[in-house]
Amino acid sequence: MGRRGKRDADAAPSEKPTVTFSPLAEFPPLREDELAVLRQVGQRWADALHDRPADWDELPLDPTLERYRHPPAPSRFGRLARIDMFKADEPRQLLATEATILPRGRLAQSLARFRRGVLGPPLASTAVLQERMRKLVALPVLSSDLLSSVAYGPEAMLAILVLAGGGALGLSLPLTGVLVLLMIIVGASYRQTVYAYPHGAGSYLVASDSLGPRFGLVAAAGLILDYVLTVSVSVAAGIGAITSALPGLAPLTVPLGLLAIAALLAGNLRGVRVAGNLFAAPTYLFIVVMLVLLLVGFAQAAGRGFTALPPPPITAVEGLSVLVVLRAFASGATSMTGIEAVSDAVPVFRPVEWRNARTTLTWMVGILVVLFAGLTLLIHLSGVVPHDGQTLLSQVARQTFRTGPWYGLVQASTAMILLLAANTAFNDFPRLLFFMARDDYAPRRFLHMGDRLAFGNGIVALSVAAALIFLTFGGRTQALIPLYAVGVFLAFTLSQTGMVAHWRAHRGRNWKRRAAINGLGAVLCAIVLVTAAATKFGEGAWVTVLAIPLVVLLAMRIRRHYDRMHLALALRPPSVPARAAGQPAEPGGTRDRSVGADDQESEESPQDVRHLVVVPVARLNLAALRALAYAASLGPPVFAVHLSPEQEEADRFREEWQTWGDHLRLETIISPYRAITAPLVQYLDSLHTLRPDVVLTVVVPELMVKRPWHRILHTPIDQRLRRALRSLPGVVITSVPVHLAD
Template sequence: MAGRSADDDDRSGTVVTPSAEFPPLDPAEVDALRRVGAQWRTGVPPALPVDPTLDRYRSRPAPGRFSRLAPIALFRPEPGDRGRRDGLVAAEPANRPDSRLGRRLGRVRRAVLGPPLTSAAVLHERMRKLVALPVLSSDLLSSVAYGPEALLTVLVLAGSGALGLALPLSAGLVLLMVAVGISYRQTIPAYPHGAGSYLVAGDNLGVGAGLTAAAGLMLDYVLTVSVSIAAGLHAITSALPGLTPFAVPLGVLVILLLLAGNLRGVRAAGNIFVLPTYAFVVAVLGLLVVGYLRAAGRGFTPVAPPVVPAAEGLGLLLVLRAFASGAVSMTGIEAVSNAVPAFRPTEWRNARTTLAWMVAMLVVLFAGLTLLIHLAGLVPRPGETLLSQLARVTFPTGPWYAVVQATTALILLLAANTAFNDFPRLLFFMARAGHAPRRFLHLGDRLAFGNGLVALSGTAIMVFVAFGGHTEGLIPLYAVGVFLAFTLSQSGMVVHWRRHRDAGWRRRALVNGVGAVLSGLVLLTAAVAKFTEGAWVVVVAVPLLVLLFHRIHRHYRNLHAALALQPPPTGGGPGARPPSVAGGPGPPAAVPEHGPGSVEGEELPQELRHLVVVPVVRLNRASMRALAYAVSLGRPTLAVHLAPEDAEADRFREQWRAWGDHVRLETIVSPYRAVIGPLAHYLAALHAAAPELVLTVVVPAVVLRRPWHRLLHSRTEQRLRRALRALPGVVVTSIPIHVPE
């Protein structure tokens, strides 16, 4: 395959699987693990009092009240099962909560989202080309419903005489579509495991460029949902004006339905969008055929448009604004490159074929509609879309107008699904590199990136409601983010070809260079011409998002340094600095604050010293159980009692002596009746006096059956845990005391 190398595969990542949430240790970490393990001294471990393999329960799940959630069974591989061994396997969750409401909600969730899928089913959830085409092209193809109108809406500000510029501007947009489409066709095989702008720009132009492209794409995906829903509802209200007051709640409902559909998984969501997309394409093609036949009957003579007075002068800035507005028809062209891992094998080949069909269909529909609107003499007007006007003129009688409007509204509403497919995958790649929260690595029980889907839905709903569901208010924000990503991606590909210099690299670099230049011109035009109309929001939001990504990455970098194994040094004395985690030359990795020599830095059991502390309020069954547990650990144990006054402290000491004074007792008089604060300060003082000690605080915790019972208790254990969380070298252990109903 031209343009690929082994290095490319390594940089691009691996196929998306549930295991991506659990990255393996690198060779340096494995070496550190061996060095730590070589110095462990635990003596002869005692025999386990129970068989951990659950071999006794071979024929049934292990008993317990949690077996209703995820039963554990012993797996015995069949002779034909390769790569599997004996072991414990969690069965499909039964989802039978204790409460009646919980059971009802569980049934509703199962009906909406479907049963959970095993991790092995991830390969079967990929899309074939006939399904991927409508799923990934719905945003791109649906944009022809509002792209030509966006272009003409700006031109008509200079009067009806300026509408003739629509044809040359449309020809320029078609050239741009073809150039960017060919550029991405080259990008996909070069990055077969994901060819999005974030990966391509980051690999070739640096981390900053990759994060900038990611920020632009994230804004684009959010706006894709908002604009698509707004345009779809506009198409509906054009035919049914009575629904106009309900546009915002209807839009929110549609977003929630799309969320539910995508939470069912990639394949289930794909089956939903196949028919509407193909129906829209057939309906628009039928509209074009009939429209051009009618135009041929009058010799392709354009109908004179209605006279529209000029509101602005015709100048270069207005023409550039019109071109940038029409460029929204290209949003969604990158969807295939972001979703390469979602295709069936061979992934890159199927993705490239799908992209070619998408661009071809876009060019035909966009150019055909723009020319037909010009021949029909139509101009934008409030209350009805241009596509609706064209359908009325083309189909003055019969049901075909309703068919065109219905399919247009449906694909516009479903066009948001492109963002639902790509936005969570972008967050996955960013989270894998540490630039987004790691929760976005998680695949839900339907093998969908549920956290990313929810994040997209919530953000899109806020934007949609904030703009009142108006398309014209959202479109000025639209082009900047996506063309920023286009420009960085194609510029990165130029660097990629120059770096690898495979056969034909100059031709490929030229193609991507043309795409980068044209995308950059549109980006500059949109940012300048539409700055005051709302594009300033994107210009400001992109650097803020990049700053946020850097802060997230810094946190994860510090976390990795704090959690990295620090093996005892082989030489240089006890204070020697451990080697860099990455190994090799360069600056050493940051040593965490609690490194070797502190309590949290100890990784060898023989180096740990313990003190068990048991806070005791009163001598009852709960405190007796906590004391018994603490003493059974075989470590030094100290009991602490807080009394509001001296008299109560004396009474407690008498009770303690009556018990037998088996454990050293320390009483603290708290005349202001505070409990958590004085206890936390006392433990901090103990730790300061002996920093090498591990303080294990054993606290009784009452387990309540009913949620409303929590209102009857002070929840001291949770409050103490929160207070001690920031204190190093302190472990809080809860001893549950179950209260019957």
């Protein structure tokens, strides 16, 4: 094998199924065992329908719309004719046009047009591949969180050291060296993650795959808190940069922050590619401006022989100790948040996905190391110290650019990158919920892709949670940072530990070297995790420590619900009811049910269903007669039930029933306490208890009003019945609408 062939073989990742974010995730195919059971159920249908009439499957209209050569009259959708909303695609298949998603009503249509103007027109599912990003777009989109942390990471570290007095500030340089080493090791570790999981895998998938589902949930909980806090901290820091340059805006911190979150929400709902194009320029501007700041600042320092300017006198609040140093280290480590964004988002890259992701990750870590180390050194040489009212970066920029527009450019670019740093969370948080929902640990609505091919439900959930936290803490960055490090480094630790287990299980070329890199990353991340949890527990980290197990418990409860749902809805081999063998069903509903004996809803083929239609009738008007006609069209057995407050009214109603012709059996219930819904519900419940094998179909007339406020003028009997009877298996509520003109 030649040298190039050897290099390509070594670079090729392990073969794993490709995971793409597509609408198909909401509709998983049936397994082979489910298909086998489905064939058995289908055979029972064939047995039940073998003697059906020849015209049994004929329909009164053509569902393919082929017969309608001329467009029908406009419908309630306005000028759009119903036929124009669909077009023939394949035999017995129609293709819905964009017009079908327009809602009814003028107000709803106006809101839909406004939404389309803000978010853009809907995208077809086939456009999902076009929404992928190239490296030049992916770098700013996925690195904005990581790179923006240099604006507050060094300050967070120095804010702890300054408590021990001015002499302790010199420790920032060795701490920066350790943090740079940690960044490089963790970055190399995540390169290994992208290599091992080319289909995309963050801490949740790696920990679940290698350590078990429980560890995966713990990592996911840490990441969920990390992403929510990423938005809150980034927006708080961005607004802080604005108020540092314009102190008059300080009272508007909270409204400005909420407005920024709303803008990020709208931008990301427009789709991945559009959001990337919108937010790419500010990230590149920040990188360029920071490099210019470092070059000019170091040039000025070189003019004085790189002698550090003395900081202002600082009174020590507490003595210098190992605890203070560890707290400063943990605070500075928050600059690494967002480093795993690439491993989460591998599927959004253009092919070859994993190779482009690794290249982007390398550039991200390299830029982070240069900016973090350079800015910390420049802060040390400039002699500035943290104080309220102005960020360290603002002080350095004022000292470096004494005249000209550069100071304003530094603050503007910093504010933009900090505000847009939340965009990384907007990219990764919905994908994390996608993977969790796919495993049934999160609501399945997070699998849904919106009309712009974005995971809108996850984006909205992140926006609401971040806005609540931002509002609760009043937009103060330092108050939020103690909550920050625990969750993210917990996820880092579990991810790197899971990678060690992965290499040991799969082995392969150079697996020991790869495991060593991930093992070192796991140890260093664990040190930061323990340090942050111990030293910042009283400052607010206890909230994260408490929230993580609560999120895990919630996810497990969700999984338990879905497990029960899958068990209840799973296809089962058909059983043979007693009456199918020529035996009458026993009172009380006993019958042969070999599978799911405690489940009273096993009707999977026509011969399994025996139903009884019940029509509640208050008075014999048009609505009642329509409901009775519909019920009779379903076929026997059918009967009506009337609730009366007094015997006199019951007798009168029976006379009216006889006048109508007594075409159906009538049962009357006297309700001396004048209640209507409750006795009716109890009566239907009693019928169901007597024969749980009989499906009760309750046909209720429903008045459909044109004005929303007209609803309060009518009693919604059908809705009350649904709420009261929805817990009973084998009870169906059917509404027969009667539309009022106005």
